[in-house]
Amino acid sequence: MAVDDERRITAGPRRENIIAALSRELDPRDTLSAASRLDELIVTPTPRPMIVSGDIDGLVSASMLRQAAPTWDAVALIVKSGMVYLHPDVVGGLNLADCFGVDVYSTYIPNVSNHVALWGGKKAGGSAEALAAAQAYDTEVIARSKSTLLATPSLWAGIEGSYGEAGKRYRAAGYRYPLGTAQVLLAMLEVTGRSPKLFDREYLPWLIANCDGGLKTIRDYPHNVPMWWGCLAAAVGPASISEQIYQVAATQRPTEFVDTVNRLRAEGHLVAGSPAGHLDDSWNLRTQSLTDIAPVVRWISSLSGWPDPFRGGAENLAKWxxxxxxxxxxxxxxxxxxxxSTDERVEKYKAHLRASLDAVHTNFAFFDQSQRLGWVAPWDTAQQPTAGDLPDALQPTRGLFETEESIADADPGQVVI
Structure with a gap:
């Protein structure tokens, strides 16, 4: 069957699934919805330290969240190189369960992100034991999401991370939530009456719309991106900022974003530390080094009026x-x-699933020409919550036991965030 035919066949079930998921989780009247649970965390007097990803989506989202939760501040910054930068206050220890993840996904840290969380129905290697372990993994993730806010739309919609291609499975990862964390966080804040103000209309709407490449993917993936984005905006309302951001992307002229990029470059031509020097033509960070992150955070704050999300300010990140x-x-x-042996292969498979459940960040992603589940264990001084017993299907058997150390990559490489 042709790819276009598969997309047409699945369009109806996909649309129905997306509408149901977003209607449920963005309903401020339902105390169990993700939006209401985030609002409950915000109004709780105890402030939450934030763990933030070091890409543009993480920086925009963290700034947006801090304007809604002023007592929350970022104390840990995870970048793609596999480095975490820690504020001096938390170098000696940080209780991860007390934190909030921004564009970082973990099953035991409350978070908002855009990652794929579930394995789905694929039987790895044709092994019934592996499938039972995968089903137990998904059951455990869903159970944890009931007690810990895991605000990721692909989880809400039951997207299956093991199926990388779109195909005929309407919940395949090829049909995942395709936007950034910033767009879904904006929607969650809007429906609970915590909408941020967009003082700047020249750059800020484009910046939010383009988190995770939204301005390009809406053209490149017309079978998926407009469906998710339009439904997300509709769930908030026709007069919402989310709707305005969607319209920026949906009605853009072919060179309109390019013109905006060039205008920013011209504006900063004679200005030391101009953000244009730290952003590429797609408004991603040129690098995830502190020399690029700090000036871009200053720019976001100057556009939006939102507070700097980092404890002590981004200008002091060099001291982290x-x-x-x-x-x-x-x-x-x-x-x-x-x-x-097959037994050893199955045990390694289960060990990866257990490591994912223990990870400070994990997700399914298409990377290096393959669909994979990636995980990153916490740093040594981080304090993890005590987890309950895992289902039997995830436990080691036959006297074989693989540890995180034994299955970890010799060279971890980049972290997919």
Missing amino acids: TPVQLTKAGKLLTSGLPAGA
Whole structure:
């Protein structure tokens, strides 16, 4: 069957699934909805330290969230190089369960993100035991989402991370939530009456719309992006900022964003520290180094009036302590990991699923030409909550036990955030 035919066949079920998921989780009248649960965390007097991803989506989202929750501030910054920068206050220890993740997904840290969370129905390597472990993994993720806010739309919609291609499965990862964390966070804040103000109309709407490449993907993936984005805007309302942001993307002229990029570059031509020098032509950070992050955070604050999200201010990030995240791994969804026997391969597979449940950040993503589940273990001084017993299907069997150390990559490489 042709790809276009598969997209047409699945369009109806996909649309119905998206509408149901967003209607449920963005309903401020339902105390169990994700939007209401985020609002409850915000009004709770105890402030939450934030763990933030170091890309433009994470920076915009963290700034937006701090204007709604002024007592929350970022104390940990995870960048793609596999480094976490820690504020001096938390170098000696940070209770992760007390934190809030921004564009960072973990099953035990309340968070808002755009990541794919569930394995789905694929039987890895044709193994019934592996499928039982995957089903137990998904059940555990869903159970944790009931007690810990995991505000990620692909989880709400039951997207199956093991199926990388779109195909005929309407919940395949090819049909995942395709936008940034900023767009869904904006929607959650709007429906609960915590809408941010957009003082600037020249750059800020474009910046929010383009988080995670929305201005390009709405053209490149017309079978998926407009459906999600239009439904997200509709769930908030026709007069919402979310609707305005969607219209910016949906009605853009071919060179309109390019003109905006060039206008920013011209505006900063004679200005030291201009943000244009730290952003590429798609308004992604040129690097995720502190020399690029700090001036871009200043620019976001100057456009929006939102507070700097970092404890002590982004200008002091150079005083933070860099810590290499040394334990990370990836599990290809195309089959079982390599091993001397089928039993060993299944045990390694289960060990990756357990490591994902223990990770400070984990997600399914298409990277290096393959669909995979990636995970990153916390740094040594981080304090993890005590987890309950995992389902039997995830437990080691046959006397074989693989540890995080034994399945971790020798060279962790980039962290997909």
